Amino acid sequence: MIRNALIKRQRVIQKIRQFFEQQKVLEVQTLTLLNTPTSDVYIDSISSTVNIDIGMQSTQYLHTSPELEMKKLLAQGSGDIYQVCQVFRDNEYGERNSNEFTLLEYYRLGFDIHQLMDDMVSLLQVLGIKDKVQWFSYAQVFSQYADIDILNTDLDTLKIFAEKLGLSADFSWIEELQMLLFVHLVEPKLKELPLCFIYDYPKSQSALAKVEGQVVHRFELYLDGIEVANGYDELQTKSEYEQVFMHETAKRKQLGKFIPPVDVSFLSKLDNPLPQCAGVAIGINRLLTQIS
Amino acid sequence: MANYSTSQFKNALKLMLDGNPCSIVNNEIVKPGKGQVFNRVKFKDLITGKTLIKTFKSGDFLEGADVMELDLQYLYNDGSAWNFMDLDSFEQYAIDSTAMSDTKGYLVEQDMCTVTLWNDNPISVIPLNHVILEVLDTDPGLKGDTVGTGGKPATMNTGVVVQVPLFVSIGDKVKVDTRTNEYAGRV
Numbered sequence: 001m002i003r004n005a006l007i008k009r010q011r012v013i014q015k016i017r018q019f020f021e022q023q024k025v026l027e028v029q030t031l032t033l034l035n036t037p038t039s040d041v042y043i044d045s046i047s048s049t050v051n052i053d054i055g056m057q058s059t060q061y062l063h064t065s066p067e068l069e070m071k072k073l074l075a076q077g078s079g080d081i082y083q084v085c086q087v088f089r090d091n092e093y094g095e096r097n098s099n100e101f102t103l104l105e106y107y108r109l110g111f112d113i114h115q116l117m118d119d120m121v122s123l124l125q126v127l128g129i130k131d132k133v134q135w136f137s138y139a140q141v142f143s144q145y146a147d148i149d150i151l152n153t154d155l156d157t158l159k160i161f162a163e164k165l166g167l168s169a170d171f172s173w174i175e176e177l178q179m180l181l182f183v184h185l186v187e188p189k190l191k192e193l194p195l196c197f198i199y200d201y202p203k204s205q206s207a208l209a210k211v212e213g214q215v216v217h218r219f220e221l222y223l224d225g226i227e228v229a230n231g232y233d234e235l236q237t238k239s240e241y242e243q244v245f246m247h248e249t250a251k252r253k254q255l256g257k258f259i260p261p262v263d264v265s266f267l268s269k270l271d272n273p274l275p276q277c278a279g280v281a282i283g284i285n286r287l288l289t290q291i292s
Numbered sequence: 293m294a295n296y297s298t299s300q301f302k303n304a305l306k307l308m309l310d311g312n313p314c315s316i317v318n319n320e321i322v323k324p325g326k327g328q329v330f331n332r333v334k335f336k337d338l339i340t341g342k343t344l345i346k347t348f349k350s351g352d353f354l355e356g357a358d359v360m361e362l363d364l365q366y367l368y369n370d371g372s373a374w375n376f377m378d379l380d381s382f383e384q385y386a387i388d389s390t391a392m393s394d395t396k397g398y399l400v401e402q403d404m405c406t407v408t409l410w411n412d413n414p415i416s417v418i419p420l421n422h423v424i425l426e427v428l429d430t431d432p433g434l435k436g437d438t439v440g441t442g443g444k445p446a447t448m449n450t451g452v453v454v455q456v457p458l459f460v461s462i463g464d465k466v467k468v469d470t471r472t473n474e475y476a477g478r479v
Binding site: 094096166167168179180187207227 | 327
């Protein structure tokens with residue numbers, strides 16, 4: 001049994017490597033142990049104190065995703081790159097979450113999210129996932145499954161909606177309530193769809209993706225209702241990243257969470273902005289459960 | 293009653309929801325890649341028996357439900373209530389028909405039952421998985437018939453109707469599975 005599972009995992013990763021080799025996407029390996037923890041509001045880094053005995057004590061953080069380190073390479077002219085690596089996150093536990101898991105992260109220069117989603121469909125087909133692909137914008141799924149005009153409904157109106165359903169409504173930020181309603185009303189319905197992309201999230205959920213009008217060019221992949229991947233049209237300039245980090249830090253402060261120092265080593269690499277590119281992180285452990 | 297936070301949620305924990313005591317059937321932790329942790333919880337309403345799903349954010353609290361399960365012996369029906377006794381304390385409980393729901397057809401005097409109390413009031417009675425009932429009425433029996441030929445309805449001494457094999461006759465004692473209302477053998 002264990003050997004079969006290991007063989008399956010090896011085959012899937014081999015096929016991923018072949019897929020990228022054919023497309024001339026370069027495999028890279030970036031640092032796992034970083035000087036700066038993630039500033040992502042809802043992702044917590046695991047830390048460790050190192051070099052105590054040699055009198056050079058410092059705190060290091062296991063990466064929660066290789067994103068910023070890979071973006072340093074992109075900014076320096078690496079071209080298309082991918083990485084398969086273990087990542088580590090604190091406070092993640094459950095049926096589908098754990099403190100350590102495998103990510104495939106890749107960036108394609110000149111792609112927008114729609115080109116990247118198409119590229120992912122080719123990758124999934126190579127891996128044996130050949131189900132009918134369905135695409136929905138975030139607004140479409142909310143309209144279809146919850147009858148909510150999610151892009152044009154404000155926080156107070158969403159609170160009334162949540163209260164009617166007997167759900168928590170005690171939120172400071174609209175994105176949290178949008179996510180709660182998504183988890184409660186939309187996600188269970190996605191179980192009926194074998195392969196589904198949801199794209200164009202509300203700008204309140206921008207993360208590190210490009211905003212255009214009311215929406216942000218971000219997508220997620222769901223296989224049988226399970227969130228497997230999260231991709232963006234990537235922000236390019238130093239000032240855009242600085243703004244996001246400041247915003248995240250402010251939210252962490254408000255939540256009483258640990259305030260990470262700004263990742264100066266990342267920002268210093270962005271004097272040359274990133275090339276226009278789209279990138280995605282795919283959870284390999286979750287993906288493997290969907291491959292027979 | 294104590295409050296329970298989402299981190300204390302576990303299967304079979306009894307909580308108050310929309311004014312009714314409910315029992316957690318399943319507690320799924322959902323962590324969107326870019327969002328906070330939610331608990332998607334499936335509950336069984338202990339009064340209506342209905343299943344409901346609610347989603348909580350991590351750190352939410354719910355009030356515990358003062359629910360207790362007792363093993364009681366069924367004594368008798370006095371016309372308006374069903375009477376039970378705790379064999380350890382000899383305390384008696386009179387339960388009216390709302391809490392009895394479908395179980396009254398399986399109550400046999402002297403049998404043990406699981407009675408759920410909420411705020412000291414009985415809200416449900418679960419009989420033994422198998423009970424012995426007497427056939428009060430059914431079509432005449434046929435000799436030589438065996439189990440598995442479809443059978444016939446039989447009314448038991450408690451009023452419940454069970455599909456039985458053709459050879460079962462009036463006055464026979466049969467074993468009935470109370471979870472499925474199926475014939476489980478002749479005694």
